[in-house]
Amino acid sequence: MTQETSPTSFPAWPDVAADLVNVAAGRSPADTVIRGGIWVNVHTRETLPDHSVAIVKGRIAFVGQNADHCTGPDTEIIEAAGRYMIPGLCDGHMHIESGMLTPAEFARAVIPHGTTSMFTDPHEIANVLGLDGVRMMHDEALMQPVNIFTQMPSCAPSAPGMETTGFEISADDVAQAMGWPGIIGLGEMMNFPGVSNADPQMLAEIAATQRAGKTVGGHYASPDLGPAFAAYVAGGPADDHEGTCEADAITRMRQGMRSMIRLGSAWYDVETQITAITEKGLDSRNMILCTDDCHSGTLVNDGHMNRVVRHAIDCGCGPLVALQMATINTATHFGLERDIGSVTPGRRADIILTSDLRTLPIETVIARGRIVARDGICLADCPHYDWPQRARQTVNMARDLGASDFDIPAPAGANAVTANVIGVVENQAPTRALQFELPVTDGRVQSHGDVCQIALVERHRATGGVTNALVSGFGYTGRMAMASTVAHDSHHMIVVGTDADQMALAANHLRNLGGGITLFRDGAELATVDLPIAGLMSDSPAADLAAKTDAMMQAMRDCGCTLNNAYMQHSLLALVVIPELRISDLGLVDVRSFEFVDVIVS
Incomplete structure (x- = not known):
């Protein structure tokens, strides 16, 4: 370890079992008693009034109608005052990097919203910094006052042969990480064709995880629910969050998977899938709520898992x-039901006090027996990792770019062409494969109407490569360009614009800045979010970053974009494992067939 303060994990139940037993029996006083609340028992789906909770060494020792026998002269008393006592909320699948925050600042942002456990897959930083970057995320996660469990990334690159990443993750890397203290399982297995086709590396990663007795995360982003899906499930993934309709949720649960339904900043997949429970009556214990991707603006302005729970309730749950x-x-899905997920003896004392179960105001948050937030204010210390320079110098471009780097040449003599165009779908991860007829000027294909240029600029190995294509759906007008070094999952640089000169300005600005997001119009910088760590994250407070991202969203609107959370759509245009059409550093990818296609059709 290079850190002065090594990461620590929370003591295991056996280490404090004697203390728990003695407090529950009344032989020793509790550290803390929460008195006079309504016990929300998620094991039995009951609300039980006039109950108290006794806590020692950060764990629950006793829950009952009278905890006087657990109370001593030095016991801290927290008055629930008739409020509901619910378990701290768990996010079953998420990427901290999507918040553009480090684990410490992400924790500080979500603690006031009642999130006390997160299951995170740091595959974004894995693509940029490899196993070294994963270890940095893992170590900062273990330093936090809440539970951040790390899933070892499975796919860097996400689709081998379709993209080039800064680093690659191997089966040996996965096996090594399974011994780290905070690793809970394998991150989403995005190479679903590889699993379905028995790719040796994918199956070796899954095997290493299963031998360690840990959970394999899934990612099946295809509408084909026939033999290919059955083969994927047989390969070992235990959950999936890529469903978008009721049939997806039902099929996953019937095949023994947990259906994870997400509400992120731009993914609204709860309403269309929760009907499997609310209308079809399937067993709800096989469905899990998650966020997947939330940017800092959502965290600061709207919430985190509390937002997802409220939304599920609004959808009829x-x-x-x-x-x-x-x-x-x-908790049950990850084998942690004896440790987190309920207000019952032995579990970590992660408890929320709320006055209403439907609107879910998060009034007091207790984590590991200590009050960590009250009335929307984080009261806990969230320590920072000392991020080294190698994590802060990751935009490796060979040179400044010029307008000609963004040319899309047309066939000789053509006045117009038919082109393949990536079609953005609002509030959905998938894109559409579209075709448009576009004009040609001076031998170059031109943006026209709602069709913009998109470029993927290589930024890991200084190759100087630029891949050009076309995208529709943002609604941009005027001479503008937006660039981002957040470009799931390979995290090169995505540039979208209506004008090649502006695209060069935006790309070069990020090269000089060392990573982030920027928008230029008519030669002027309208907004910038600097992300110095891996070109993905900032260690600034969430509120500061949210102000910058709000300014970025406003700049996008000023340029004509009306999409909800359009930045998230921008950042996912290189995600070559979700259909239908994506861009990579190697070309334009048809994800339905995993084949490269030409930009110009005719």
């Missing part, structure tokens, strides 16, 4: 069922 989907269901 009963409050207690929705709470199960964000607590005990998640």
Whole structure:
């Protein structure tokens, strides 16, 4: 370890079992007693009034109608005052990097929203810095006052042969990481064709995880629910969050997977899938709520898992069922139901006090027996990792770019062409494969109407490569360009614009800045979010970053974009494992067939 303060994990139940037993029996006083609340029992879906909770060494020792026998002269008393005592909320699948924050600042942002456990897949930083970057994320995660469990990334690159990443993750890397203290399982297995076709490396990664007794995360982003899906499930992934409709949720649960349904900043997949529970009556214990990707603006302005639970309730789910989907269901899936996910003896004392189960105001948050937030204010210390320079110098471009780097040549003599165009779908991860007829000027294909240029600029190995294509759906007008070094999952640089000169300005600005997001119009910088760590994250407070991202969103609107959370759509245009059409450093990818296609059709 290079850190002065090594990461620590929370003491295991056996280490404090004697203390728990003695407090529960009344032989020793509790450290803390929460008195006079309504016990929300997610094991039985009951609300039980006039209960108290006794806590020692950060764990729950006793829950009952009278905890006087656990109370001593030095016991801290927290008055629940008739409020509901619910378990701390769990996010079953998420990427901290999507918040553009480090684990410490992400924790500081979500603690006031009642999130006390997160299951994170740092595959974004894995693509930039490899196993070294994963270890940095893992180590900072273990330093936090809440539970951040790390899933070892499975796919860097996400689709071998379709993209080039800064680093690659091997089966040996996965096997090594399974011994780290904070690793809970394998991150989403995005190479679903590889699993379905028995790719040796993918199966070796899954095998290493299963031998360690840990959970394999899934990612099946295809509408084909026939033999290919059955083969994927047989390969070992235990959950999936890529469903978008009721049939997806039902099929996953019927095949023994947990269906994870997400509400992120731009993914609205709860309403279309929760009907499997609310209307079809399937067993709700096989469904889990998650966020997947939330940017800092959502965290600061709208919430985190509390937002997802409220949304599920608004979609017709009963409050207690929705709470199960964000607590005990998640804990059980990862084999942690004896450690987190409920307000019961032995579990970590992660408890929320709220006055209403439907609107879910997060009034007091207790994590590991200590008050960490009250009335929207984080009261806990969230320590920072000392991020080294190698994590802060990751934009490796060979040179400044010029307008000609963004040319799309047309066939000789053509006045117009038919072109393949990436079609953005609002509030959905998938794109559409579209075709448009576009004009040609001076031998170059031109943006026209709602069709913009898109470029993928190589930024890991200084090759100087630029891949050009076309995209529709942003609604941009005027001479503008937006560039980002957040470009899931390979995290090169995505540039979208209506004018090649502006595209060069934006790309070069990020090269000089060392990573982030920027938008230029008519030669002027309208907004910039600097992301110095891996070109993905900032260690600034979430509120500061949210102000910058709000300014970025406003700049996008000023340039004509009306999409909800359009930045998230921008950042995912290189995600070559979600259909239909994507861009990579190697070309334009048809994800339905995993084949490269030409930009110009005719």
